[in-house]
Every structure is written in structure tokens, then in C-alpha cells.
Amino acid sequence: MTDLSLYSMPSSGNSYKVRLLLALLDRPYRHIACETRSDALERALTEGRLPMGKLPALHLADGTILSESNAILWYLAQDSAWIPADPTAQAQMLAWMFFEQNRHEPVIAVRASLRCYPHRAADATPARMAALLEEGNVILSLLDQALQGRDWLLGDAPSLADISLYAYTHSAGSRGGFDMAPFGAINAWCARMRALPGHVELLQDA
């Protein structure tokens, strides 16, 4: 038995963040997969199980529903090594997570979704795809520079910032169409993420 139910879209990086942390924490949960336009998604929406219609959503035993992937990570990682104890380090970790939602996800994830989801193809104009490519390369360069000479975004130990940024970065080549060859520090960091005990892939259930 488990006290957690996760409504997630398996192919979405925002949902993947939560499934990855749950796997790394070896925490059992009930998974309700809601792919775009699926019956499960329609049912969850109709029944009010997704605040603001957003995935992922974590249902707690007391009926509370948490939304926003990075906020769900914060809840799940309480009292674990995935959140540093020092307030300055916490703020630096959260800074990366706000950067992820404000600058990274709207570019890297959006370009991938325009390429991968047939119902979004009409929005994938050449001009938009080129602009997203250019802006995405700036963002990936910032991330690569931050990872130069360090194993994890905060330094010596992995934190929620790494999980948050990894979700859409690790598939920026295959799904987003970015050339990842210039980003050596990102590639080495992705290999370290994959080597963590309990790691699961994007489309692999825990």
C-alpha cells in the first residue's frame, strides 16, 4: 500500500522529474498515466483531480492535491539529502529551479513538444523553430558553463536542481533537435545522473 497517487503524462519532462525523484527515493506510489487526449486524462480533468488542469499532480492521503513539478519535488524531498540544509544553498537550488521554469522549460521543452506531438505541428513554423533553437543554445551554454569543473549544479552533491534541469536537458538532442556535441559538461553531468542508484528513464516506469 502507498499513500501517494501521481497523475502524470509519461512523455512529459515535468512529470518525469517527479517519477525520477520517487524512483531515486525508492518511494512506492500509485501511477495514473494521463497521456495527451487519453481517456485517463479526460476523466482526471472531469473529476477535478488536476488543479488548473495541470500535470503532474500528486494526491496525498489526506486529500491534498499538489501541483507544479518543482513544488512537488520540494514536498517529496523533505528530510532527504536532495535538499541542502544551509539556507543559502537552498536559495541557490531554488534559483536554478525558477530559472528552469522561467527560461529553460519554455524554450527547450516547447521546442521538443512542437517537434514530437503531431497536434502541435501547425505551430512549428520555421521562424519559431529557428528562434527557439537560437535561444535554447544560449540557455544550454549557461548550463554548460555552470557545470564546468563541478559534478552537480550546487557543487559536490546532487540536489533537486539537478533533477529539475535534467528532465528536459537530457532529451534536448533527441527530442528538441539541439546539437549537444559542444556541451561536454552537460553530457558528463547527464551520465552522472544516469548512474545514480534507482535512476529510471523518461519512458520507463519505476
Place this chain on the structure above:
Amino acid sequence: MTDLSLYSMPSSGNSYKVRLLLALLDRPYRHIACETRSDALERALTEGRLPMGKLPALHLADGTILSESNAILWYLAQDSAWIPADPTAQAQMLAWMFFEQNRHEPVIAVRASLRCYPHRAADATPARMAALLEEGNVILSLLDQALQGRDWLLGDAPSLADISLYAYTHSAGSRGGFDMAPFGAINAWCARMRALPGHVELLQDA
């Protein structure tokens, strides 16, 4: 004397969040105002005082530089009533702050900047302004619904979520060009924010 130096753009909501919290906490700080295209901004950029070129940036006594407005709020509010102690409430507060950076700021703040900053006027095409108006009204409706029947976003007490969302919402009418008349719950909440002891206005120094 103070141990904090804040580099901020006085007319920016992201910078305002931090100045507002510092005023509410009655915490002294040195303020370096960096308006767009000012000498102060150029100097701060040249001297590497703004990580990723972003404002606001908070400099601590030990040389640490914190960026991302909501992460700076987290740092400053440690051990204050602005962060709830309960982990579920913390996650709900952070969810609002991630929503702010992912959905609210890129629409409400961007529409205001396109209207108010002359150097952005070329990007303010009628089609873009209309799309931002439509999306912004959806976002303001979500916020208004969340505030129905409660004084603050988390319920009975104000938290960082209120400061974060207030920054660009309170000027969505005057600067963003949104009709705020339909949003009674937002308007009442803004009045409560203005009545908090120590409150400062957007363009008023502490």
C-alpha cells in the same frame, strides 16, 4: 551598516518583490538602482555583479551573489512567518511561485514591458498584444478564483506566494492594460497587501 546589497531595477516587478519583502521585514540594505540602459547597470554587468546578467541580485556579506527574485525571497524570509513551517504548505506556496515564473510573469509582466518601455515598442505588434491580453485574462481569472473566500493565497496568513504574485498583478491594470474591474477578489487582496505595516509602493524606496 548592513550586510546586504541589492542590485535592482526599480521599475521591474521582479526587483520590487525583493524590496517589498525587505521593507516588510524592516531589514536595512544598500540599494544599487540599475534601470535599463543606465550607467549603473552597465557597470554592474561589466564587473560581473549580476549572475547571467539578471536583476535583481542580492550580494551577501561573504561574497555570495543570489539571483532569481523568488529564490531571494526564500533566502530573506528564513525563520520568519512569511514561510509556513508545514512542508505541505511550503509546497503549496512554492507552487504559486513557480506558477508565477512559468505562466504569470511571461504574460502579465511582458505585456506591461511592451507597453511601458520605448525600446520594446517594435515588438508590441497588435496580434501579440491581443494574444497576451487573452492569455493574461485567463491567468488573472485563475488567481481571482483562488482568492475567492480567502484573504491570502494559502488561507489565513500572508506568505511569500502573495508577495511574488502581487508584484506584477497590482500594476496589471495601469501598466499591463488589463481591465481589473471583473477581478473583485484580486482587488480586495491588493488592498490587504497595501495595508500591511511597512508596505512600499513599486517606485518608492524603503
